[in-house]
Amino acid sequence: MWEAILSNRRRSRLLIGVMGAVLVVLGFMIGAVADPQAGGPIGAVIALLYWLLLLVIALAGGGQALLLGARARPIGKGDAPQLWNVVEEMTIASGLAKMPQIYVIEEESPNAFAAGPTPDKAVIAVTSGLLKRLSRDELQGVIAHEIGHVKNLDVRFMTIAVVMLASITIISDLFLRSLWFGPGRRRSAKIDPRAQAAILAVTVVLAFLAPLLARLLYMACSRQREYLADASAARFTRYPEGLASALEKIALVAPSMKGVNRALAPLYIVNPLQGLEGGAMLSTHPPTEERIKILRAMAGGAGWVDYDKAFRRVRGGNESCIGKRTLSAEGSVPIREATSEGHTKREMVERIREVDALLGRLADLILIPCACGVQMRVPHNLERDTFQCPRCGREHPMPRAAAPGAAASAGESPRKLRYERTSPGWEAFKCGCGKAIQLSPAFHAPTIRCHGCHREIEIAGRKEVPAGAP
Amino acid sequence: MLAVLILLGLLGAVALWLVGLYNSLVRLRNQVKNAWAQIDVQLKRRHDLIPNLVETVKGYAGHEKTTLERVVQARGAAVNAHGVGAQAKAEGELSAALGRLMVVVEQYPDLKANQNFLALQEELTSTENRIGFSRQHYNDSVMTYNTRTQSFPANVVAGMFTFNPEEFFELKDEAAREAPKVAF
Numbered sequence: 001m002w003e004a005i006l007s008n009r010r011r012s013r014l015l016i017g018v019m020g021a022v023l024v025v026l027g028f029m030i031g032a033v034a035d036p037q038a039g040g041p042i043g044a045v046i047a048l049l050y051w052l053l054l055l056v057i058a059l060a061g062g063g064q065a066l067l068l069g070a071r072a073r074p075i076g077k078g079d080a081p082q083l084w085n086v087v088e089e090m091t092i093a094s095g096l097a098k099m100p101q102i103y104v105i106e107e108e109s110p111n112a113f114a115a116g117p118t119p120d121k122a123v124i125a126v127t128s129g130l131l132k133r134l135s136r137d138e139l140q141g142v143i144a145h146e147i148g149h150v151k152n153l154d155v156r157f158m159t160i161a162v163v164m165l166a167s168i169t170i171i172s173d174l175f176l177r178s179l180w181f182g183p184g185r186r187r188s189a190k191i192d193p194r195a196q197a198a199i200l201a202v203t204v205v206l207a208f209l210a211p212l213l214a215r216l217l218y219m220a221c222s223r224q225r226e227y228l229a230d231a232s233a234a235r236f237t238r239y240p241e242g243l244a245s246a247l248e249k250i251a252l253v254a255p256s257m258k259g260v261n262r263a264l265a266p267l268y269i270v271n272p273l274q275g276l277e278g279g280a281m282l283s284t285h286p287p288t289e290e291r292i293k294i295l296r297a298m299a300g301g302a303g304w305v306d307y308d309k310a311f312r313r314v315r316g317g318n319e320s321c322i323g324k325r326t327l328s329a330e331g332s333v334p335i336r337e338a339t340s341e342g343h344t345k346r347e348m349v350e351r352i353r354e355v356d357a358l359l360g361r362l363a364d365l366i367l368i369p370c371a372c373g374v375q376m377r378v379p380h381n382l383e384r385d386t387f388q389c390p391r392c393g394r395e396h397p398m399p400r401a402a403a404p405g406a407a408a409s410a411g412e413s414p415r416k417l418r419y420e421r422t423s424p425g426w427e428a429f430k431c432g433c434g435k436a437i438q439l440s441p442a443f444h445a446p447t448i449r450c451h452g453c454h455r456e457i458e459i460a461g462r463k464e465v466p467a468g469a470p
Numbered sequence: 471m472l473a474v475l476i477l478l479g480l481l482g483a484v485a486l487w488l489v490g491l492y493n494s495l496v497r498l499r500n501q502v503k504n505a506w507a508q509i510d511v512q513l514k515r516r517h518d519l520i521p522n523l524v525e526t527v528k529g530y531a532g533h534e535k536t537t538l539e540r541v542v543q544a545r546g547a548a549v550n551a552h553g554v555g556a557q558a559k560a561e562g563e564l565s566a567a568l569g570r571l572m573v574v575v576e577q578y579p580d581l582k583a584n585q586n587f588l589a590l591q592e593e594l595t596s597t598e599n600r601i602g603f604s605r606q607h608y609n610d611s612v613m614t615y616n617t618r619t620q621s622f623p624a625n626v627v628a629g630m631f632t633f634n635p636e637e638f639f640e641l642k643d644e645a646a647r648e649a650p651k652v653a654f
Contacts, residue, residue, distance in 0.1 A: 081589070085596035092508055093603035095501070095611070238606065
């Protein structure tokens with residue numbers, strides 16, 4: 001992980017520098033608006049001092065400050081022996097010199113975050129809802145993800161970034177408010193009122209843009225980190241499924257955390273403001289479903305190489321998320337077995353599901369897997385276009401073969417249809433004539449013929465699914 | 471004069487580079503040593519846990535004498551083992567003996583409901599995990615160190631200052647490898 005750590009160090013410096021520059025420029029402009037003669041430099045100096053103060057605060061006690069903001073309380077070994085043990089295990093697996101302090105947040109929705117200026121002063125906070133809902137393996141996955149953030153020095157970067165971001169937002173906000181409610185700008189005889197108006201306009205635009213700019217910069221770095229921490233978690237635990245199923249459970253209940261500061265959101269394992277915050281561009285986390293898919297696609301391996309392969313397969317691109325040097329240093333790493341706790345029960349459930357799915361296939365039912373783990377079975381002759389998952393409420397379209405390209409020829413039945421695969425497992429879809437067609441996991445041919453209307457249907461592989469498709 | 475200065479400069483640069491290389495090898499070797507110390511700590515933790523566990527189980531399943539004795543014996547052998555290879559073997563046998571004990575425990579519902587035993591069980595699970603993870607980390611560190619000392623140009627420095635390759639900590643016995651899978 002050398003590259004990741006080095007690039008984090010570089011980015012931390014860049015971010016501190018850029019945010020400092022934004023603060024100074026903002027200070028200068030606000031000063032200039034307040035007093036056109038001498039205000040600019042004074043404003044800049046005040047901003048610079050403020051930036052230094054923030055930096056010191058962030059480095060000295062950033063973790064603690066954030067924990068206060070999140071209403072977390074420290075725990076000892078007796079309070080939650082399993083959590084304590086799991087954190088110690090992951091500290092050992094990652095080779096961290098010191099075990100992070102553990103905090104618990106009283107909160108129903110399951111989530112977790114790590115913070116702190118250095119790996120030695122790192123803290124890990126989990127919600128009580130997380131402890132209640134996760135199995136040992138899942139908890140291990142989550143803690144390994146957080147320890148990954150600590151190990152890759154993400155926590156330092158995040159802590160500094162969060163503190164700076166918050167302060168820029170506050171200053172801009174104060175300035176914009178003062179324009180409405182303040183005493184108004186002083187008129188100066190010596191300075192051209194037109195120039196003054198121009199300065200004011202620029203300052204207003206800057207005050208609007210600065211928080212957005214800082215936020216964008218920070219988001220761009222923050223999503224890559226989530227992938228890296230997932231890869232670290234898989235490697236530390238040697239068991240990607242633990243984190244995958246934990247993410248699934250967290251995503252199911254998470255998007256309703258009360259009292260979460262907007263600036264704190266990127267710290268959590270799954271964005272606690274999900275749903276409130278629209279748009280992939282501004283999102284601090286990659287889509288959880290995609291992270292789960294990548295972890296589940298790590299067939300047979302838990303090393304960097306395996307994560308990278310899965311990452312490229314799921315995202316459909318050639319870009320890698322892990323540095324070349326790390327990748328070349330080692331090969332695939334084998335996965336361990338699940339912890340036996342509840343093992344037999346889970347196995348039984350899996351087997352029952354398998355048999356159930358098999359019967360469904362025989363009865364020409366169409367299987368629609370939901371990201372939350374529920375498998376819906378729908379009769380193929382049901383005339384509806386979307387189905388809601390009974391557990392999590394996600395909407396799924398009825399899988400159908402469609403005419404390639406020209407959608408206009410919907411009325412007249414086209415000769416050739418096309419269906420895009422969405423998963424590597426069993427799949428079923430509806431042909432244009434209404435007949436259900438099953439695809440096995442081993443089906444690799446480019447086309448299949450419908451039993452009802454004998455039309456040829458082109459089967460598009462998963463690799464051709466555009467990035468960002470559900 | 472200039473040529474001498476350039477030569478001196480070059481020599482200085484090479485010396486600095488060698489020092490850097492040497493230091494990085496020392497750092498890696500220390501990492502391996504630390505990782506080994508961590509395994510040792512965790513193995514001791516398990517040794518300390520076992521008398522308590524045996525006492526608790528005895529209270530409910532006293533007539534499972536052979537299984538209990540085997541655990542005690544394996545613990546004694548593991549405590550006295552020296553060297554990476556011997557210790558790995560003894561610890562593997564201890565893991566296997568503990569696994570068998572846990573299978574026996576399955577037949578005593580009263581024992582399984584005992585609070586003290588449940589707490590011990592969590593500790594034992596965690597200790598097994600810690601041993602596994604510290605072994606994993608040790609082997610990762612050994613791999614990094616060995617690769618580094620064997621590849622050019624570090625191998626020249628490693629040869630000069632006798633940086634010997636380190637031994638991996640492997641569980642040789644297949645039975646020992648299987649043991650942690652047993653249901654607790």
